[in-house]
Amino acid sequence: MAKYSDSFKLKIVKEYLEGPMGYRLLAKKYNVPDKAQIRIWVNAYKAFGEDGLRKKRSKTVYPVQFKLDVLNFIRQTGTSYKDTAIEFKLRNPSLIANWMRTFLIEGIEGLKEKPKGRAPMSGKRKTKQSKQEKAMSREEQLERENELLRLENAYLKKLKAFQENPNAYLEKHKQRWHSNSKKKGSN
Structure with a gap:
């Protein structure tokens, strides 16, 4: 998927809001492969202004309690993921869908942040040393x-x-x- 500059996104969104062209025609005009991408930009702009179109520089880690609050809000009100994302000032509604899926499969434990990367090798080294000691003769x-x-x-x-x-x-x-x-x- 192509990366688009903030100014390019803003230009398309403003053209959509001011002119008679729809998502499909704008996508064709600017060679954007999917009209849904333009719809996402327009919704982000409507909800958050120009900040909604900017790329996030770092990953936000949400606490488990915040995730549970979001999921409870959906259950109690029956709102869509998009409306819930706007309510809780989240840019990506699919993030909420992922939380819901994980919660239904794994429960609260699935919502906790998991460590990233490879596990340390300290356990393997100890086992190798003990094998060497076992391999040594009595002498x-x-x-x-x-x-x-x-x-x-x-x-x-x-x-x-x-x-x-x-x-x-x-x-x-x-x-x-x-x-x-x-x-x-x-x-």
């Missing part, structure tokens, strides 16, 4: 456990040394850092 598992215990032991020794004399520990590591940085620098 490999013991070697892995041994390595983890060595790391834990080294960490605890450093922690104890730091707690006994923090200044000496920091001075020792500070000197190491400076000696390494002198070697790497280009003088």
Whole structure:
């Protein structure tokens, strides 16, 4: 479907409202494939003025309570989707029809906003790691456990040394850092 500029839409709508030409003749004159499109523009202009013809730049997310209010209004008054859209200042009457269809099939849960996009892959990564652990032989598992215990032991020794004399520990590591940085620098 072709995209039309706001000025083009306004020109056609004004020509329809001022002149004797109908939807079909205007569609033929301006090469608009469907006369229904011009009818939609005219109705939007009548309801909202020039704002009704402008393209929306972002998607509006409506709360569930608002959707329920709209659907209850239709049930109580028996108005059409078009009249209901005008009443609630919605540009697109088919949006209400979609809400009604979803509500009848799924209930209130269907009206809630659903997350978009692909699900995170965090669950898949965990399963791969657990499969690798299962695939390791008993000897490999013991070697892995041994390595983890060595790391834990080294960490605890450093922690104890730091707690006994923090200044000496920091001075020792500070000197190491400076000696390494002198070697790497280009003088």
